[in-house]
Amino acid sequence: MRRSSALVCALAALLSSPAVLADPPPAGPAAIVTAAPAADWATFDANDLLVMDLAGGRRVVIALAPDFAPAHVANIRALARAHWYDGLSVERVQDDYVTQWGDPDGKKPLPPELPQKLAPEYDRPAAGLAFTPLPYRDTYADQTGAAGAFPAAESGGAAWAVHCYGSVGVGRDLNPDTGTSAELYAVIGQSPRGLDRNIAVVGRVLSGVDILASLPRGTADMGFYADAGQRIAIVQERLAADLPANDRPSYQYLKPSSASYAAWIAAKAHRQDTFFLRAPGAVDVCNAIPPVRPTPR
Amino acid sequence: MRRSSALVCALAALLSSPAVLADPPPAGPAAIVTAAPAADWATFDANDLLVMDLAGGRRVVIALAPDFAPAHVANIRALARAHWYDGLSVERVQDDYVTQWGDPDGKKPLPPELPQKLAPEYDRPAAGLAFTPLPYRDTYADQTGAAGAFPAAESGGAAWAVHCYGSVGVGRDLNPDTGTSAELYAVIGQSPRGLDRNIAVVGRVLSGVDILASLPRGTADMGFYADAGQRIAIVQERLAADLPANDRPSYQYLKPSSASYAAWIAAKAHRQDTFFLRAPGAVDVCNAIPPVRPTPR
Numbered sequence: 001m002r003r004s005s006a007l008v009c010a011l012a013a014l015l016s017s018p019a020v021l022a023d024p025p026p027a028g029p030a031a032i033v034t035a036a037p038a039a040d041w042a043t044f045d046a047n048d049l050l051v052m053d054l055a056g057g058r059r060v061v062i063a064l065a066p067d068f069a070p071a072h073v074a075n076i077r078a079l080a081r082a083h084w085y086d087g088l089s090v091e092r093v094q095d096d097y098v099t100q101w102g103d104p105d106g107k108k109p110l111p112p113e114l115p116q117k118l119a120p121e122y123d124r125p126a127a128g129l130a131f132t133p134l135p136y137r138d139t140y141a142d143q144t145g146a147a148g149a150f151p152a153a154e155s156g157g158a159a160w161a162v163h164c165y166g167s168v169g170v171g172r173d174l175n176p177d178t179g180t181s182a183e184l185y186a187v188i189g190q191s192p193r194g195l196d197r198n199i200a201v202v203g204r205v206l207s208g209v210d211i212l213a214s215l216p217r218g219t220a221d222m223g224f225y226a227d228a229g230q231r232i233a234i235v236q237e238r239l240a241a242d243l244p245a246n247d248r249p250s251y252q253y254l255k256p257s258s259a260s261y262a263a264w265i266a267a268k269a270h271r272q273d274t275f276f277l278r279a280p281g282a283v284d285v286c287n288a289i290p291p292v293r294p295t296p297r
Numbered sequence: 298m299r300r301s302s303a304l305v306c307a308l309a310a311l312l313s314s315p316a317v318l319a320d321p322p323p324a325g326p327a328a329i330v331t332a333a334p335a336a337d338w339a340t341f342d343a344n345d346l347l348v349m350d351l352a353g354g355r356r357v358v359i360a361l362a363p364d365f366a367p368a369h370v371a372n373i374r375a376l377a378r379a380h381w382y383d384g385l386s387v388e389r390v391q392d393d394y395v396t397q398w399g400d401p402d403g404k405k406p407l408p409p410e411l412p413q414k415l416a417p418e419y420d421r422p423a424a425g426l427a428f429t430p431l432p433y434r435d436t437y438a439d440q441t442g443a444a445g446a447f448p449a450a451e452s453g454g455a456a457w458a459v460h461c462y463g464s465v466g467v468g469r470d471l472n473p474d475t476g477t478s479a480e481l482y483a484v485i486g487q488s489p490r491g492l493d494r495n496i497a498v499v500g501r502v503l504s505g506v507d508i509l510a511s512l513p514r515g516t517a518d519m520g521f522y523a524d525a526g527q528r529i530a531i532v533q534e535r536l537a538a539d540l541p542a543n544d545r546p547s548y549q550y551l552k553p554s555s556a557s558y559a560a561w562i563a564a565k566a567h568r569q570d571t572f573f574l575r576a577p578g579a580v581d582v583c584n585a586i587p588p589v590r591p592t593p594r
Binding site for chain 1: 493
């Protein structure tokens with residue numbers, strides 16, 4: 001009875017107080033993204049979307065990051081257009097680290113017309129990059145934030161794409177010029193920030209990271225599948241631009257320069273949802289990755 | 298020919314230089330852990346290990362953290378001893394967030410002799426906690442580091458266990474005193490640091506987080522399984538102390554106060570492996586979780 005009375009009193013107070021009604025609690029992060037106007041979204045170019053179809057009808061869509069690794073992205077586009085990835089496989093799933101795909105036997109020659117080696121693209125000049133900084137400190141970099149759809153960092157005039165959950169990089173051997181884009185990986189665990197500036201980050205999974213992250217873990221060294229029969233075949237890997245219109249995915253990201261993105265970050269840092277007793281007061285770079293959505297039709 | 302000559306010259310220089318041979322490169326992080334002496338390891342108490350056996354012979358071992366959530370840990374021990382968890386299930390797998398297990402229908406009454414509600418244990422006084430700080434800044438806390446086997450943080454005299462990959466917390470409803478330990482979750486993605494100090498962290502998965510992280514994602518709201526048939530049954534959930542000796546797991550963690558732990562952190566921050574061109578210069582709290590190993594026999 002006491003609880004019912006209290007509820008009635010609270011409702012009465014609410015109804016008699018125009019100030020309360022006119023000043024609702026701040027919207028939570030998800031609601032801000034849902035309400036973001038069309039102008040706050042940017043559509044990915046269809047030449048920047050890599051679509052990997054795995055056996056079993058499982059599709060992974062990756063946004064490429066030419067602002068950070070232009071030569072590697074050009075090579076990936078050329079390999080996709082040559083259908084070079086088709087028939088290769090997911091060969092490595094290491095828990096809390098990466099899922100990797102490519103040529104498990106390392107025997108498939110690259111198309112002779114493509115570069116057989118690529119110079120490192122592990123960072124770039126910060127100058128000229130459209131970078132929206134976060135107002136919070138980072139363990140590793142002078143400054144973190146977002147550049148286009150990608151989590152990014154800056155230190156001492158250099159900028160780079162950061163390794164977060166879903167980030168896609170180019171596997172390589174010890175020699176830094178051995179990464180050709182033939183082997184790609186996606187992060188499926190805690191952000192391995194120690195890899196930043198040591199590997200070319202070429203993009204970010206937009207859709208299907210749950211597919212890559214829920215695959216059985218490999219039991220051989222470094223999470224490679226011990227048995228070739230465990231590998232998951234890549235049926236085809238194409239640029240969205242090269243797929244038929246009725247099978248071509250399209251995605252948008254919330255522009256980091258938009259008011260909605262700023263409001264989203266502020267709501268995450270200072271959230272006043274009913275669940276949260278203590279707002280964190282900050283957001284780290286890997287929890288600030290620009291939201292994406294399928295392009296509304 | 299030029300490359301061969303260069304290699305020969307390098308080898309000759311190496312062989313003629315005792316200083317190089319006597320001063321090998323610093324050991325990498327993994328080698329430091331492998332070489333850590335027995336005195337640098339601490340063995341978990343068998344009453345602090347929660348062993349969850351899932352259908353299909355899949356075992357998950359969790360270290361409980363009584364230093365951070367003593368009432369919740371006491372409740373978990375009591376629920377395990379009452380066999381209360383047996384027959385419940387993994388009911389929720391949300392990608393890049395959590396795997397949760399408990400009573401999906403919320404209908405199983407708690408044993409009447411146990412508290413039906415628990416007061417929040419979201420942080421504790423920093424005083425009295427054996428805490429080894431990291432010398433690097435954090436986005437959220439004044440100070441991060443490790444306390445026992447657990448990633449931890451301190452700010453303004455309070456300390457708490459941090460949400461990292463593998464951290465185990467107590468699910469609750471909006472009301473902060475609704476977390477009874479009947480619903481537990483493990484983090485399977487980027488560290489959701491915004492949950493810190495809003496939920497009771499009660500432990501850390503020592504073995505089998507790969508099992509929890511590779512389960513199929515749920516398709517209902519918040520990653521709950523839409524179909525009850527997708528749930529994974531909990532065959533039994535016991536304290537290691539209550540298992541027969543021949544089925545009782547035992548684990549050790551590298552003591553944060555040890556020289557080996559300090560060397561491990563330093564090697565991660567300043568690593569000079571052949572692969573790494575640029576040492577990160579720092580290690581964040583979720584990449585500094587004390588290593589564990591099965592207790593050597």
